[in-house]
Amino acid sequence: MTNAELLAEKKARLAKVIALEKPDRTPVILMEDSFCAVHMGVKLSDFCSSLKRENEVMVSSVKAMGPGVDGITAPYGAGNLFPLIFATKVKLPGKELPDNTLWQLDEREIMTVDDYDTIIDKGWGAFQRQYLIEKINYPFDSMMEQLGHGQEFINNFEEAGYLVYSPVVAATVNEQFGGGRSLPKFMRDLFKIPDKVEAALDVIQAETVAVLRQQIRAFKPQVVFLSPARGASAFFSPKLWERFVWKYLKATAEVIIEEGAAADLHIDGDWTRDLEYFKELPKGKCIFETDGTTDIYKIKEVLGDHMAIKGDVSPVLTSLGTPDEVYAYASKIVRDIGPNLILSSGCSLPPNAKVENVKAMISAVTGR
């Protein structure tokens, strides 16, 4: 089978799972970036030096895992891109951190309450660029130039026979304030000036969704990754969650679906309370991607006939467990969740995951 045929087979397999049809086998999608660097013996500082370097290392790592892997979540790492999502600084290995330390959000209050007004008056795009360059010292233009090579990065995987699960990545708009204001200050704003926060979020949402539509039309992705990482039910009262998380999550997912892609809902944290809301999204068009904090069996019980489920071999297991423990858990969810499962780690594979454990996870599908 040629790589092109392999790729077509993997895309068809994934499409079946998303459409809630029975695939020939469970697809395996690796959500990984820093792990690839460690796997390939590359220092994290070197890995983070450019998106091109990240892509090279990630392609090598996926190839080394073998053809049983269907694909990878994104064509490059997340660390350099965090400021675009969280409006906050990120400490990088080799710069603010030692060479082999994982990147870290440097969360502090940089955005001010007055910035809500600026965003409402002047719009998000102009504010964001100036804010990132002047307040965070982010290499905005360089990063945009690098992102412009996105199709080449995708091709590097596809030519090797591996799909890029989500060539387009989006985040719900509340992330910008959760990071930029810092979470404690953002929470206080929700308590004291909710109307102003919502007005600013509406401005960001309108512009973000317009850009997202363009990206989907340009890349024609099968899936779009949508992260409401700090939107977990556990962090908000029901009323605030509905107003400041679900409203934007649902609207963005609907745009993704309207543009012809499936929405991968990257659900970190505990969302158990609000699982029923997800039934409002179209059937067979979404993937509930759990990091394991929301119990995968509960997700199946509530949403199993409505959307695919992706996950959830935990970082604890991949970094601290044994291959037998990983194999046993992965095999169990493959069996129990059934044909609607996309096997993956719960959130990203950590850099200290053991290679033999990742292989054990894959072998739950391909055989040992």
Added chain:
Amino acid sequence: MYIILIAGFLGSGKTTFIRQLAQYLVNQHGKAVIIENEAGEVGIDDQFLAREGFQVKEVMGGCICCSLTADLTLAVNSIEAEFHPDWLVIETTGLAKPAKVIGTLTSYGQGIDRIYTVIIVDAGRWPELMEIMPQLISAQVSEADLVVVNKIDEIGPDGDLARVLAEIGEINGRAQVIPLAAAMQIEETIFRGLCLNARGGSEDSPA
């Protein structure tokens, strides 16, 4: 090794509390190590603690905290192997539920005699946080062995400490609850009692 796990929402005063607890442990000549697991500006001033002679280990976790508990456990095991401390103080991220951390430490941690959970609550912001994020705050409080109701000096004229204490008691009737203002000097008897309880009532160990 006895572990004191300190949790509580961002800005509740964990750092201030830990500084004084750390000083107490030093004064009692027990070997103590601190793990900082918090992200952002409200984390521990590790330079300060290092100057005071503590071993401080910072654990980082990328974007949120999905891999933090594994990293934390690896750090605990490495500290146990390298320092064999009598006491290990862990500051968890303000978004963490202690049960998850404890579960992982219990399964994969090495050299741990006992884990004692202290939740720091900001008395002044209690009504606000219970309105904004009741599930997280309740989950944290419900898992505590000791709830420190901090910043009682910052309760405004409309504040009601008795009501805060009553609500905490409703969530967790098992935990000891101590109101205080960590910004001032915390009485040594509080730390003595904390350490005694953290050892399960035994006075044999240092500190």
